[in-house]
Amino acid sequence: MTNLLQLSNLKKHYPIRGGVFQRRVASVRAVDGVSLTVQKEECFGLVGESGCGKTTLGKTILRLFKPDSGSIFFDAPEDVVEEIIRLKQKDPRSRRLRALRRQYDVATYRGVDLQSLRRKMQIVYQDPTTSLDPRMLVKDVIAEPLTVQGIAKGEEAKKMVMEILERVGMSDRALYRFPHEFSGGQRQRIAIARALVSRPKFVILDEPTSSVDVSVRAQLLNLFTDLQREFGLTYMFISHDLSIVECISHRVAIMYLGKLVEYAVTDEIFHNPLHPYSQALIASVPIPDPTRRRKSVPLTGEVPSPVNPPMGCRFHPRCPIAMDICKKKEPELLDAGKEHYVACHAVNSLTET
Amino acid sequence: MSQENMVDIRDLEVKFYTYAGVVEALDGVNLFIKRGEILGLVGETGCGKSVTSLSIMMLIPPPGKIVGGRILYKHGSEQGNILAMSADSLRRLRGKDIAMIFQEPRAYLNPVYTVEDQIGEVILVHRRKEILQNAVSNIEKKLVEDRRLVLEKQRVRFEKQKAGNEKDKVKLEEPGALLEKEVSKLTVKPPSNFEVGIYERLIRSPRSRSVAFQARFSRKRQFKKELRKEVVRVLRSVEIPDAERVARMYPHELSGGMAQRVLIAMALSCNPTLLIADEPTTNLDVTVQAQILNLIVTLKNSLGSSILYITHDLGVVAQSCERVAVMYAGNVVETADVFETFSKPLHPYTRALLKSIPRPGEPYKSIAGIVPSLVNPLRGCRFHDRCEYAMEICRKTKPPFLEVKPGHYVACHLYGGLK
């Protein structure tokens, strides 16, 4: 399968300024070197706890934030991507690299390129109450991408809006109402309609089911899968709710403190987690079956702040199998077999032997 | 675990009189909590679970009003119908017998006071006498200790002088006399008699204004020390590492998990018999949630309190609760043991809820329709428009809350009561 999206060592840091002259005293390393690929028409799950940087990663891919370093390749041919990565390592100052990057690397886009990118990549936010302008009619909310991108105006736009509303399962009467007149699940559908009206190829779903009731979550999940089939969409499903990610994603990646610790096909990750953090995370999920109760707490301690991540492997202070090398050297993300990537010294040493 | 019901809610009705109309939030809720058990209250947004918990504490804000029903509380210093209690009794009840923790912990901590001050406040409201008594007894102990030390020193000197040179004709004093000078040389400074007097007067007449006024001008060092000790002890009991440092922190310096632990500490500081937990782990990460759940269960076992755990997450309920009550649109529709509820759910809503939990590999089943608006609720059973087993009678009459099997209560026309 071809890759729709490829990230190469993406970094996004937020400076913390202090002192009289507001100099940069420290950085919040929200995304600290993430590389992954998302294939066409798949649902890629991104899991992690608060502070791990998954939302920042999603928004950086969308260029709502400007990345500090690294590359984002969207719908670029394989060979070009390879060449850019090769040139970056061998000859970072070459003119050819700059020209190629300006054309293919989303991280460097500006102006018109960025504008046309917005049409192809969209986002659905977590809380539909705050992501829809409370003073705009539903019709205007959904038609906004069309107007802004210049795709359609007036009557034509209205027709497209009605079409997409029908596809997400809402009636026409919603057009001339305000968002706050609807329930949470319906508002999320309006947000989905807004994201899809310009027929994007890639949609980032930032915890779309978290603020919604349990009984409505199933409805939304059905909607996501149907729409994916119908429009040929590619999703990046960001969530901290592992049970939902397990249901809907084809491949899953787990993040911790700005870096990926493990990623593989869904079945592999959930039935055979290799990284200690993944194991603890999956064991922490409460199973809705009282006959299968946890005996002990899977993971103690708190997530450290992303301002000063621990040296070496970032998980070592809480890791049950931490070794000496974990305190000094950061593990690389290596394939432990069957395209199951893990960043752990213990696992890596096993696969090497 | 006694069979006795500690809190018994019967036919509770709560209405909110808003500009948009009268919202019938609770429509005859029947719920009971036994001693020492964890009851999970499950339901979706708007079903009335938070309103129920606030009613138990009589904390419904206007425009809400409790318009019917009884809440019988059968334990502790205050007994009887909570809805009919006087304001004084309620104040004694809240915090001491019934405590509550909430969803967003940092919203319920005052940002301008340290953790120590806030937990101290709760302890002071309910256990002031105890702390004062501790202070007094510690002072007395210290005084006794001081006297003993001084006596010891004098005795040693006496002995030395007796055994030593006759030429040093220093005036020998009896070991019994307590020298002021010796006392002042001690590194441990005993509190003044004034302070002890204030404490004793505060214990004897806690409401006297003149005593309170005098108390303001004394430094109350021992008292504050006792309070601080108690706060640290409570913080340690909720497994907060480095409790002394955390006690001096401000709420914004705490992470979500820590703040929730602090809230739990505050709630448990006066050993309540009932702890109401209103979605305490919903906003927390899943690993922290596991820790907090474990903590709550451990504390319940050690303190013997009952817990009313309100949540919409069925996984959490399955992991930690002993009994489950399911609510829908202002009614409790089913109450049963947790194993029963998950394996043999009776009410159609419970069944649909359990079926709608997403499982990998299976198609996702949801419940048709949307949660009804409570401004003009449906007549009869409030679930009938979404129920797949709806009958004629469901449209007209509200189903009674009956015990269908021992310990298993359902409100549905499909089931009759135990004959």
Place this chain on the structure above:
Amino acid sequence: MSLKKRWENFRVGMRPRIAEWRFMLKRIGHSYLAVAGLLILLAFVAIAVLAPVLAPAYSSDPFTVPQDRALAAVTPSPTPPTTAHIFGTIDEQYDLYYACIWGTITAFRVGVLVVGASLVVGLIIGTVAAFYGGILDEALMRFTDIIIAFPGLVLAMVLAIAFPQSIPMNLSMVMLAGSFIAMFVLLVFRPDRRLMLVDLLIIVFSLYSVFSFPLDVKLGLSQLDKVLLAITIVGWPGYARVIRGEVLRVKNEDYVEASRASGSSDFRTIIRHILPNSMYSILIVATLDIGSIVLTTAALAFIGVGAPVNYADWGQAISRAQNWISSGDLIIKNAHVFVIPGLFIVLFVVGWNLLGDALRDVLDPMLRRR
């Protein structure tokens, strides 16, 4: 799309907003004070509209108060109400009734113009500062602080006196003003550095040419205009600060980011998302201010800085009373001179205050309802 279809769309689109306004009016109707305020203001509006009927104009400029020459020949002191002059006269026998009636129009003009102008200026500066942040925010806010640092009334007085009778202009000044506006527009539409550099050069050039070419055209300013301009200059920083706070709050909301994710430009985001959501608090302040602006103009008129002598203005009328209340019985005798216009001012201000309070009570739950 045909005109009829467009109208139909517009009507249907407005229905939910009209439903909202009706909800708002219903809320206002619940409070007695709010209804009272509304009625007071409606009465004043009626007076203003019916002014030519209630007090027919005596000369080509209806704002000149008529003078009773006959009585003036007899005595210059104010006369109490008689059948000929319903409210009496102020000194030099200017009819008080006429002054009060036409003063209503002046009050509305003063209030609405000044508040409108300060609102627009404050809105622009506050929004741009809050939206772009950084050095621009710092610079604009420090400039605002400088103006706030001066005591308002004193600064207004100084400005009103110090403004030249006419502003000398030439083409360079027009170019200067135009290039400032262009700079602002550039910042808001699209911060294009090259164009901004060019614009900066134009500013520098026009500054130079302003001083080297003669200023020949003169723009006349009437006395009242100068006062209005002064109060506007003193008044806009308050609005700028309020709206800056609101915009900072709204800027971080999800829907603003969602709009950016759809590709909307900065200008569009501000106009369509940020302003409609942040304007309400400032509107409430504005309605309250209309009353207080009238008070300020009256105060300035009392000091002597204000409308010309026989202008129909409440403040002017009261200021004429200064010389006639030097002793106890004179106060009683000439009470009508300050009591009647004073009553007009008080009722006007109270009306706007009540309306502003009512708006605040209504808009608050409506905003929270969302």
